Amino acid sequence: MRNNIILIVILLLIINACNKDTTVPVPSAGPNSFMNETYPLTSPSRLLMEGVYKVAYGPDFLGDSVILKWNRYGLLITNNNGKYFVMRVGYIDSIVFLQGYWRDGYSDATGLASFYIAREEGGIEIVTGTGSQEIIIRGAIGNENGLPDKPVILVYSRPFSEKVKNSNFYILAHRCGGRTSDRLPVSENSIAMLNYTEKFGSTGVEMDVRLTRDGIPFLYHDPDINTRLTKKGPLAGPIENYSWAQISAFVRLIHGEMIPTLEDALIFTIDSTLLRFVYLDMKASRDAMSAVIPIQQQMIQRAKDKGRDILIVVGIPTDDVLDNLMTYPDYQNIPSLCELTVDDVRKVNSRVWAPRWTLGTQNDLVQQMHDEGRVAVCWTIDTPAWIQDYVTNGLFDGLLTNYPYVVAYNHYTQ
Amino acid sequence: MMKLKFPVFLILFIILLNQTFAQESPANDSFDLKQKCIRFPHQDKLWGFQIAAGLQMVLPPKDLLENAIQAPLVNIHMELGLPWKFSLEGDVTSILVSNQFALGPHIGFCYRNFGFDAGWDVAFFYGQLRQAGFDNRSSGWIHYPNISFGYKIKDVALTLKGELVFVSRVSQTSGENELTRTRNFLNGFTAGLYIEQRLWKNKVFVIGLKDNYEKFYWPTWMLFTTFNRFYHIPELSFTWIL
Numbered sequence: 001m002r003n004n005i006i007l008i009v010i011l012l013l014i015i016n017a018c019n020k021d022t023t024v025p026v027p028s029a030g031p032n033s034f035m036n037e038t039y040p041l042t043s044p045s046r047l048l049m050e051g052v053y054k055v056a057y058g059p060d061f062l063g064d065s066v067i068l069k070w071n072r073y074g075l076l077i078t079n080n081n082g083k084y085f086v087m088r089v090g091y092i093d094s095i096v097f098l099q100g101y102w103r104d105g106y107s108d109a110t111g112l113a114s115f116y117i118a119r120e121e122g123g124i125e126i127v128t129g130t131g132s133q134e135i136i137i138r139g140a141i142g143n144e145n146g147l148p149d150k151p152v153i154l155v156y157s158r159p160f161s162e163k164v165k166n167s168n169f170y171i172l173a174h175r176c177g178g179r180t181s182d183r184l185p186v187s188e189n190s191i192a193m194l195n196y197t198e199k200f201g202s203t204g205v206e207m208d209v210r211l212t213r214d215g216i217p218f219l220y221h222d223p224d225i226n227t228r229l230t231k232k233g234p235l236a237g238p239i240e241n242y243s244w245a246q247i248s249a250f251v252r253l254i255h256g257e258m259i260p261t262l263e264d265a266l267i268f269t270i271d272s273t274l275l276r277f278v279y280l281d282m283k284a285s286r287d288a289m290s291a292v293i294p295i296q297q298q299m300i301q302r303a304k305d306k307g308r309d310i311l312i313v314v315g316i317p318t319d320d321v322l323d324n325l326m327t328y329p330d331y332q333n334i335p336s337l338c339e340l341t342v343d344d345v346r347k348v349n350s351r352v353w354a355p356r357w358t359l360g361t362q363n364d365l366v367q368q369m370h371d372e373g374r375v376a377v378c379w380t381i382d383t384p385a386w387i388q389d390y391v392t393n394g395l396f397d398g399l400l401t402n403y404p405y406v407v408a409y410n411h412y413t414q
Numbered sequence: 415m416m417k418l419k420f421p422v423f424l425i426l427f428i429i430l431l432n433q434t435f436a437q438e439s440p441a442n443d444s445f446d447l448k449q450k451c452i453r454f455p456h457q458d459k460l461w462g463f464q465i466a467a468g469l470q471m472v473l474p475p476k477d478l479l480e481n482a483i484q485a486p487l488v489n490i491h492m493e494l495g496l497p498w499k500f501s502l503e504g505d506v507t508s509i510l511v512s513n514q515f516a517l518g519p520h521i522g523f524c525y526r527n528f529g530f531d532a533g534w535d536v537a538f539f540y541g542q543l544r545q546a547g548f549d550n551r552s553s554g555w556i557h558y559p560n561i562s563f564g565y566k567i568k569d570v571a572l573t574l575k576g577e578l579v580f581v582s583r584v585s586q587t588s589g590e591n592e593l594t595r596t597r598n599f600l601n602g603f604t605a606g607l608y609i610e611q612r613l614w615k616n617k618v619f620v621i622g623l624k625d626n627y628e629k630f631y632w633p634t635w636m637l638f639t640t641f642n643r644f645y646h647i648p649e650l651s652f653t654w655i656l
Contacts, residue, residue, distance in 0.1 A: 104642075106640055106641060106642045107641070107642040107643050108643060181476070181477035181478075181641070227476070228476040228479065356548075358548060358588040358589060358591055358593070359589075360590075360591070382640045383593060383594060383640065386593070402640070403640075
């Protein structure tokens, strides 16, 4: 009997060792952070800070250089190997303070970050928004919620090049901006993720479109309801077998958000973000074009009315979807993104050609697309070395990735 | 987790069944489990050959799984007795698109009902998947230094086995593009519990539960994961010693 007890204990220990569903905690200085006492920077001040910085001192994982780029939330600092910083910035008495956290996008490493720019090291110039950019950023980073204790010094190296400033390059983030498997605090394919992704440098998103049993397009990646993407609930099996009333009442994404309809997601994107590109990835198991295209048209009009320069394209991933699109009246005027051949692109007059990245840079075909007034982006490229190669040697107008901060670094350092 | 409950209860059921209904071995029964087991540390007869076949059910982490089809791995285990308490052990493990060939020397000691084994297996894995017009391949070399401790109760043997997992090279290609090439890293470790049970005559069945705590789990190479994280990957195996 004693042997049986030992065995049962061992088995339970092994089973208990299975992976828990985890989210990497977002380190925070707390609600009483001194950043609440600082003043926000004006647009000219912000622009003065942007550029390429040399890592003069810091942990090896920071690499040799980083870029600083503003977004709707604050400042993104990122390097070439997936380490990025999400920072709040403000000033007091000509000293600029930066506080936030860093994260390794390829693992779960994270920590607090706290920097400052002294008056005589660029603070006065930044606060007044004039003068030279001889900026030195000093501070430290820590691990998780521990106090920042590893010193870091960043020295302004150069502004973004004219090529970059004049570029319309799209940094496209997967699944509305990030995957649930990236262990972010918000769920993939949610409005919360749309609201979050610009922190990573994203300028556009891909969203996965499915169709409810009663014909409502909504966002969800997998074919079935599962605990990878959703909280445990009463529904199971193929998600498209349920009506919108059932899904909205009984299914919650893994971080508790509602599954959004396509319409709600696009309204949020247009009204509340600065994203410039939306790729509707048609994941529906049956023809969803007749439900999706009217919404796309309404949203394009909404964007025009609001003066938003945003490209909203329906995806054509397979020949079947291509054939379905061609049954739609006036299909050549429907903004689409074709993942197939350039001949297929021409057949339906797609606005965007999007080949799989493993086919190579295909610069000759990309140039042909440019000559025809089309946009070319490729999917889904995640390895830092390949991202660097495609940004440096390719002619694509954008890259779809799970690591937008790596694409951002490589784009802005051109 | 739910998927694991049934196998766990199955193992517990078999243990209790064995405890309740196991028959005493007849006095004239010459069967010795030590000579007919693969997991329990033992000394093979010189040039003695043993072979076993089994299935391994794996539960990959949700981060990697997404929509991947799950299928059991087929495993063939072989061992050959060598002089000086050494043996040579080999494993072929396959799910068609992923295959691993492992070979390594082991040394085993037995004392009364206890056993100890130490070994070093070197494995080459190779995978190929032609999908949507793309020819994806992966290959690499993995080292598994390992030790096992066993305890035998009548016709049942319990064995705990631990392995370190060193990857000396992994390469992944898609068509002409080499997507990744990684060298020399500690990939993690594994811990396994194996129960070997004589069913009748000299027929022995093995049930194992193993936790692979690894960054790169070779059967899932085709997922091209970019995560640099350790995962617990439970593996339940059923093996028949032929």
